[in-house]
Amino acid sequence: MTDPSSLAALADIELPDAPVWPSGWMMAAAVSIAVVAALAALMWRRARGNRKAIAAESPPSPRDEAIHRIEALRSEWAAGKLGDREATYRLCALLRIGLGLPQLEAAPAPHFIPPRDWETIVALLRRVRYRRDGRGIDERMFDRASAWLRAAGSPHHA
Numbered sequence: 001m002t003d004p005s006s007l008a009a010l011a012d013i014e015l016p017d018a019p020v021w022p023s024g025w026m027m028a029a030a031v032s033i034a035v036v037a038a039l040a041a042l043m044w045r046r047a048r049g050n051r052k053a054i055a056a057e058s059p060p061s062p063r064d065e066a067i068h069r070i071e072a073l074r075s076e077w078a079a080g081k082l083g084d085r086e087a088t089y090r091l092c093a094l095l096r097i098g099l100g101l102p103q104l105e106a107a108p109a110p111h112f113i114p115p116r117d118w119e120t121i122v123a124l125l126r127r128v129r130y131r132r133d134g135r136g137i138d139e140r141m142f143d144r145a146s147a148w149l150r151a152a153g154s155p156h157h158a
Contacts, residue, residue, distance in 0.1 A: 065098075066095070070091065070142055077142075092104055104125070
């Protein structure tokens with residue numbers, strides 16, 4: 001079957017040493033590092049998701065809220081639920097809050113509003129609020145207020 005001389009020819013081949021397995025404490029350290037890395041990655045992903053959720057749930061800015069409320073105010077006024085005087089009071093408050101002004105009448109025109117426009121509109125709002133003449137407000141007042149608030153948030157004017 002086998003020739004003894006062929007086995008003798010294989011006598012000079014040396015077998016490799018048996019594999020050396022790391023000791024128990026090295027294996028425990030490697031597993032611990034892997035578990036800590038996995039937990040850190042999991043916590044990082046969860047925190048990143050929470051930041052995104054918080055950003056998505058953050059309340060609107062006073063300016064954005066004022067724009068939204070002006071549109072609702074316009075609808076109430078157009079439907080006849082509010083008179084000119086009440087609508088004007090609310091419109092003034094929304095403009096003041098949305099533009100971050102302590103008062104409309106005492107404040108100078110914001111830098112993105114032509115001063116003449118500002119003075120004209122503020123004077124008209126004052127007249128309607130205090131009924132100094134029979135003039136009322138119209139749709140253009142709501143349009144102008146919304147446009148000013150949008151301009152206040154634009155990167156070109158902020």
